[in-house]
Ligand SMILES: NC(=O)c1ccc[n+]([C@@H]2O[C@H](COP(=O)([O-])OP(=O)(O)OC[C@H]3O[C@@H](n4cnc5c(N)ncnc54)[C@H](O)[C@@H]3O)[C@@H](O)[C@H]2O)c1
C-alpha cells in the first residue's frame with residue numbers, strides 16, 4: 373500500500389492506494405457515519421457497509437443533478453445528520469462527485485471520504501478536490517473545491533468492473549503519462565496486457581503514479597488558474613465527441629488524445645515516431661483511435677465549449693511524450709486534422 377498526502381486550501385486529503393477496502397473502518401472517526409452508494413455497487417459490496425445508514429442512488433450521468441442532491445439532503449435530514457456526521461461515498465466518479473458536493477453544502481460542510489471503486493475515479497475523480505453536479509444539461513455546472521478526508525483505491529474492486537468502465541480509466545492514465553511522465557509511458561507500453569488483465573502490482577503502480585502526477589499539478593494550482601489546465605489534454609475535443617457521439621468518456625478522451633497528437637505532429641512539436649507510439653499504446657489498451665462519423669458536428673459542438681475564444685480554441689498540445697503546452701488552434705487547423 374502506498375500513501376500520498378494532498379494539501380488543499382481548506383483541508384488536506386490522504387490517498388491510500390492499494391489499501392484493502394475492507395479495512396476502511398480504521399480510517400473512520402467515531403461519529404455517525406452515512407454511506408452514499410449507487411445501486412450497482414451496493415449490490416456488489418453493500419454487505420461490507422451494513423453497520424451504517426445507507427443512502428442509495430441510481431446510476432449514469434443523468435442522475436448527477438440537483439434533484440439527486442435534493443433527495444440526498446432530505447435523507448440526511450431524516451437521519452438527523454448534524455455537523456459531526458461523516459459521509460462515506462462508495463462508488464465511481466458519479467457517486468463521489470455528488471456525495472462530495474452534498475457533504476460540502478450540508479450545514480455549510482461536513483466531513484466526507486471516498487472509497488473509489490472505478491479505475492477512472494481512482495486515477496482522476498478522487499484527486500483534486502472538485503465536487504459537483506450537472507445543471508440544465510451543462511456538465512459540472514454547480515460545484516465546490518473541497519477535499520475528502522481520505523480516499524481508498526483498492527485495485528481488487530476493479531475486477532467487477534465492465535470492460536467499458538475499465539477503458540475509461542486507462543485513457544486518463546495515458547493522459548497523465550503524456551502530460552508529465554515519459555518513463556511511466558514506457559512502463560505502460562511494456563505492461564499493457566498485464567494492465568488490461570488487472571495485474572494488481574501493475575495497477576497499483578499505474579494508479580499511484582497517476583494520482584501522483586495529478587496531485588503534483590493540483591498542489592501547484594488547486595483552482596485551475598494555469599498549470600492545472602494541462603490536465604485538459606484530450607478533453608477539449610474529447611468532450612465534444614462525448615456529447616455528439618454519446619461515447620463513453622474514456623473512449624472520447626482517447627479520440628481527443630489522437631486529435632491533440634495529430635495537431636502536435638502537424639505543428640512539428642511531436643515526432644512521427646512518438647505519434648506512432650501513442651497510437652499503438654491506445655490500441656494496445658483497447659481504446660479507439662478513429663471515428664467513422666462526420667467531424668463537422670463534433671467541431672460545431674466545440675462552439676459551445678467554454679474554452680473557445682473568438683475563432684481560436686485553447687488546446688493542450690504535446691511537446692514530445694511527457695511534456696505539454698497550451699496553444700491557440702484555429703478552427704481551420706482543427707478541420708484539417710484527419711481522423
Ligand atoms: N471530480 C473530478 O475531478 C472528476 C474527474 C474525472 C471525472 N469525474 C466525473 O466522474 C464521472 C464518471 O466516473 P466513473 O467513470 O467512475 O462513472 P460511474 O460512477 O458512473 O461508474 C461507472 C459504472 O461502474 C459501476 N461501478 C462502479 N464501481 C464498480 C465496481 N467496483 N464494480 C462494478 N461496477 C462498478 C457504476 O455503478 C456505474 O454503472 C463523471 O460524471 C465525471 O464528470 C470527476
Ligand SMILES: [Zn+2]
Nearest residue numbers: 544607621625
Ligand atoms: Zn476525463
